[in-house]
Amino acid sequence: xxxxxxxxxxxxxxxxxxxxxxxxxxxxxxxxxxxxxxxxxxxxxxxxxxxxxxxxxxxxxxxxxxxxxxxxxxxxxxxxxxxxxxx
Numbered sequence: 028x029x030x031x032x033x034x035x036x037x038x039x040x041x042x043x044x045x046x047x048x049x050x051x052x053x054x055x056x057x058x059x060x061x062x063x064x065x066x067x068x069x070x071x072x073x074x075x076x077x078x079x080x081x082x083x084x085x086x087x088x089x090x091x092x093x094x095x096x097x098x099x100x101x102x103x104x105x106x107x108x109x110x111x112x113x114x
Contacts, residue, residue, distance in 0.1 A: 049096050049097065049098055049108055050096070050097055050098070050099045051094055051095060051096045051097070052068075052072075052094070052095050052097075053092065053093070053094045053095075053113065054068040054069060054070065054072075054092070054093065054095075055068065055069040055090060055091070055092050055093075056068065056069070056087060056088065056089055056090065056091045056092075056093055057069045057071065057089055058089060059083070059087045059088065059089075061083070061085070063075070063076070064076055064077040064078075064079070064083070065077070066083070066087075066093075066095070066110070074095060074097075074104065074107055077107050077110070078106070078107065081107050081108070081109060081110060082109075082110070083110050084112060087112065091112055091113075092112070092113040093110055093111060093112055093113065094110075094111045094113060095107060095109070095110050096108045096109040096110075096111075
């Protein structure tokens with residue numbers, strides 16, 4: 028019985044240490060403003076104030092397809108984790 032409690036406790040601890048699942052969206056770029064670090068997608072959704080820690084290619088342009096990985100929040104996006112240009 029004690030062993031079962033130990034195993035269950037270890038499983039819950041391990042689950043708590045896993046990172047939160049990130050969300051992602053793949054879409055086409057409508058506009059990239061490097062000065063304000065704002066990315067606008069073709070559906071006019073905007074990702075504003077993207078952190079300098081997130082790599083965005085200098086030559087990102089309209090028409091390219093990107094996958095944006097982010098942490099969601101109840102009222103939108105909490106933080107952008109990565110932006111990847113699709114081939």
